[in-house]
Amino acid sequence: MDNRTGHRIVPETAAPRGDRLAERHAAARYGNRPTMKDVAARAGVGLKTVSRVVNGEPGVTADTERRVQEAIEALGFRRNDSARVLRKGRTASIGLVLEDLADPFYGPLSRAVEEVARAHGALLINGSSAEDPDREQELVLALCARRVDGLVVIPAGDDHRYLEPELRAGVATVFVDRPAGQIDADVVLSDNFGGARDGVAHLIAHGHRRIGFIGDMPRIHTAAERLRGYRTAMADAGIPVTDSWTSLGVTDPQRVRRAAEEMLSGAEPVTAIFAGNNRVTVTVVRVLAERSRPVALVGFDDFELADLLQPGVTVVAQDAAQLGRTAAERLFSQLDGTLLTPERTELPTRLITRGSGELPPAD
Amino acid sequence: MDNRTGHRIVPETAAPRGDRLAERHAAARYGNRPTMKDVAARAGVGLKTVSRVVNGEPGVTADTERRVQEAIEALGFRRNDSARVLRKGRTASIGLVLEDLADPFYGPLSRAVEEVARAHGALLINGSSAEDPDREQELVLALCARRVDGLVVIPAGDDHRYLEPELRAGVATVFVDRPAGQIDADVVLSDNFGGARDGVAHLIAHGHRRIGFIGDMPRIHTAAERLRGYRTAMADAGIPVTDSWTSLGVTDPQRVRRAAEEMLSGAEPVTAIFAGNNRVTVTVVRVLAERSRPVALVGFDDFELADLLQPGVTVVAQDAAQLGRTAAERLFSQLDGTLLTPERTELPTRLITRGSGELPPAD
DNA sequence: CTGAAAGCGCTTACAG
DNA sequence: CTGAAAGCGCTTACAG
Numbered sequence: 001m002d003n004r005t006g007h008r009i010v011p012e013t014a015a016p017r018g019d020r021l022a023e024r025h026a027a028a029r030y031g032n033r034p035t036m037k038d039v040a041a042r043a044g045v046g047l048k049t050v051s052r053v054v055n056g057e058p059g060v061t062a063d064t065e066r067r068v069q070e071a072i073e074a075l076g077f078r079r080n081d082s083a084r085v086l087r088k089g090r091t092a093s094i095g096l097v098l099e100d101l102a103d104p105f106y107g108p109l110s111r112a113v114e115e116v117a118r119a120h121g122a123l124l125i126n127g128s129s130a131e132d133p134d135r136e137q138e139l140v141l142a143l144c145a146r147r148v149d150g151l152v153v154i155p156a157g158d159d160h161r162y163l164e165p166e167l168r169a170g171v172a173t174v175f176v177d178r179p180a181g182q183i184d185a186d187v188v189l190s191d192n193f194g195g196a197r198d199g200v201a202h203l204i205a206h207g208h209r210r211i212g213f214i215g216d217m218p219r220i221h222t223a224a225e226r227l228r229g230y231r232t233a234m235a236d237a238g239i240p241v242t243d244s245w246t247s248l249g250v251t252d253p254q255r256v257r258r259a260a261e262e263m264l265s266g267a268e269p270v271t272a273i274f275a276g277n278n279r280v281t282v283t284v285v286r287v288l289a290e291r292s293r294p295v296a297l298v299g300f301d302d303f304e305l306a307d308l309l310q311p312g313v314t315v316v317a318q319d320a321a322q323l324g325r326t327a328a329e330r331l332f333s334q335l336d337g338t339l340l341t342p343e344r345t346e347l348p349t350r351l352i353t354r355g356s357g358e359l360p361p362a363d
Numbered sequence: 364m365d366n367r368t369g370h371r372i373v374p375e376t377a378a379p380r381g382d383r384l385a386e387r388h389a390a391a392r393y394g395n396r397p398t399m400k401d402v403a404a405r406a407g408v409g410l411k412t413v414s415r416v417v418n419g420e421p422g423v424t425a426d427t428e429r430r431v432q433e434a435i436e437a438l439g440f441r442r443n444d445s446a447r448v449l450r451k452g453r454t455a456s457i458g459l460v461l462e463d464l465a466d467p468f469y470g471p472l473s474r475a476v477e478e479v480a481r482a483h484g485a486l487l488i489n490g491s492s493a494e495d496p497d498r499e500q501e502l503v504l505a506l507c508a509r510r511v512d513g514l515v516v517i518p519a520g521d522d523h524r525y526l527e528p529e530l531r532a533g534v535a536t537v538f539v540d541r542p543a544g545q546i547d548a549d550v551v552l553s554d555n556f557g558g559a560r561d562g563v564a565h566l567i568a569h570g571h572r573r574i575g576f577i578g579d580m581p582r583i584h585t586a587a588e589r590l591r592g593y594r595t596a597m598a599d600a601g602i603p604v605t606d607s608w609t610s611l612g613v614t615d616p617q618r619v620r621r622a623a624e625e626m627l628s629g630a631e632p633v634t635a636i637f638a639g640n641n642r643v644t645v646t647v648v649r650v651l652a653e654r655s656r657p658v659a660l661v662g663f664d665d666f667e668l669a670d671l672l673q674p675g676v677t678v679v680a681q682d683a684a685q686l687g688r689t690a691a692e693r694l695f696s697q698l699d700g701t702l703l704t705p706e707r708t709e710l711p712t713r714l715i716t717r718g719s720g721e722l723p724p725a726d
Numbered sequence: 727c728t729g730a731a732a733g734c735g736c737t738t739a740c741a742g
Numbered sequence: 743c744t745g746a747a748a749g750c751g752c753t754t755a756c757a758g
């Protein structure tokens with residue numbers, strides 16, 4: 001068989017019990033799952049006794065417990081946590097709203113949030129805002145309607161007043177990577193300004209004066225802070241910045257490629273580029289690989305295999321997992337009542353030199 | 364300030380309303396959120412009328428609707444979907460259980476599942492099994508207890524009989540990347556066998572005979588299938604395989620490094636390596652970069668920047684997003700009642716040549 | 727067009 | 743040690 005022509009679909013061999021999917025779901029619609037009431041009837045005990053056994057509460061004789069356990073097994077009972085949640089008020093779930101689950105920067109962050117949630121017995125509901133403020137709001141409010149206990153949000157928008165009623169109602173909330181807009185909330189950030197400033201100063205220290213900056217859309221806080229770091233480093237060194245050296249916008253490859261190529265051509269081409277995030281860095285690496293004249297590069301965000309490229313890519317690294325862990329821990333501190341007032345936590349960045357940032361100016 | 368010494372924590376300026384986090388949550392514990400009953404009382408209407416307005420049902424006069432809307436705004440009411448869910452029987456949420464949220468292979472897969480879920484109005488709850496069958500089971504059953512409508516599972520274990528009561532109760536389920544064990548279930552796979560066979564045949568076509576295989580633990584279906592592809596390609600070419608050419612186990616860098624170094628030394632070193640997955644490939648690339656003698660390499664799974672390494676890394680690519688999309692679509696077909704019987708879908712892989720797989724044998 | 731009653735499957739508060 | 747009643751916040755089924 002040529003497996004490149006398309007999908008191969010073959011029926012599975014029927015299971016002994018031979019139930020079809022459609023039958024299963026039709027049954028589900030009519031609520032065929034056993035409830036505590038069914039278990040109680042079968043075991044010949046009261047509802048509360050079943051509840052005690054299911055929850056491991058004391059005050060049940062060994063014999064009663066055994067009868068209840070047998071009924072549970074026989075019926076295939078599994079407690080309906082949505083009913084439990086309704087009664088208890090806490091859902092033991094938290095929401096995570098980020099830009100894009102597929103972006104490698106968010107993988108370790110999500111995983112770290114998940115681990116902390118797990119340690120607190122909570123499940124993680126997550127979704128991507130796709131950098132769209134409306135979609136962020138829609139997602140956040142859907143999570144609030146599900147009554148998640150808390151939210152970890154990497155905001156896309158810059159106005160979060162829509163969250164005020166939810167905060168008042170007690171939804172714990174921590175913003176990560178970018179601050180909340182127009183509301184007072186807990187926030188965990190990387191030192192975007194200092195990291196970019198140090199990265200650009202590193203290029204200056206290696207003799208560069210014409211340094212380009214390619215970043216994300218200026219309405220994104222991290223992009224604005226990193227640009228500010230760039231400008232500060234340049235000003236500190238007494239280097240006036242020409243408009244054509246900075247380019248901000250969406251980070252899709254076409255736009256970044258065009259921006260890089262423009263900076264690298266013309267009468268006074270840049271001799272070094274500071275890339276504002278991992279998406280930008282990757283595209284700039286591609287552009288530079290096609291050119292003969294060496295151009296120095298420092299990127300914000302580390303990425304896998306950066307050390308194996310020729311030359312290795314010097315980066316300003318932030319610890320995505322630590323961002324997630326810190327945010328999640330603060331969230332559960334809020335829920336414990338330990339955390340009394342919103343704070344802003346800033347995590348340090350780290351310059352990792354690998355070669356590309358230490359290249360001297362080509363002219 | 365030296366931002367490398369630690370975190371900087373500063374209090375946010377107090378918001379005008381000045382409520383502290385602890386107060387918010389204390390209030391929440393006592394259930395201060397307005398309910399439909401509160402809205403009904405304030406608007407001077409019955410409960411059902413509020414329900415009609417909230418759900419956009421017909422049969423409410425414009426004037427009544429306006430009064431209800433005003434009460435909703437004034438109280439900051441948001442419908443409690445966990446109560447709704449209890450009554451309706453469907454939670455409009457699906458669960459995704461994968462190995463590790465932080466693994467770049469699963470990012471695009473998760474995002475694809477999320478997009479399909481979103482198109483069907485469902486939220487995504489997800490978690491990492493960490494390749495531990497017990498943790499997989501714990502997570503899956505927790506999701507069932509929350510009464511997710513369906514599950515997309517990348518299994519860690521090879522016995523899923525624990526899911527039988529859930530399947531009978533109507534939980535839609537699709538397994539992805541690896542088949543279900545001991546139960547009859549819908550499954551979406553890549554052509555691991557064919558992809559590995561073709562990749563190894565590619566090395567053979569370039570003159571290699573001593574070819575190593577480094578893969579994941581053999582109990583993992585994909586690892587076993589890829590090994591089978593390797594053996595088949597070798598057998599088809601009439602090349603007997605020496606035991607020391609194959610190494611299966613955990614894919615952490617230390618183990619893979621040792622395995623690669625062993626194959627590359629000794630009396631009859633391999634001249635080419637087939638790497639069983641993206642984690643393995645990355646480590647093998649590092650090992651090869653440290654050596655002078657060129658060794659050919661083909662890896663299973665594509666990865667970012669593979670084309671920019673020297674040489675570019677030839678890979679057998681699978682479409683992770685397509686795996687996720689296909690699985691999620693099948694899941695919703697089950698829920699629609701469209702899909703009647705469990706099937707096995709196999710997606711093709713694609714060989715991408717970039718240089719490392721076309722190197723001739725060094726001897 | 728509108729609403730009172732019953733019920734989803736649990737837990738809470740209480741009584742025996 | 744055990745259980746009947748009330749209630750979590752909605753929707754369903756029905757009556758006016």
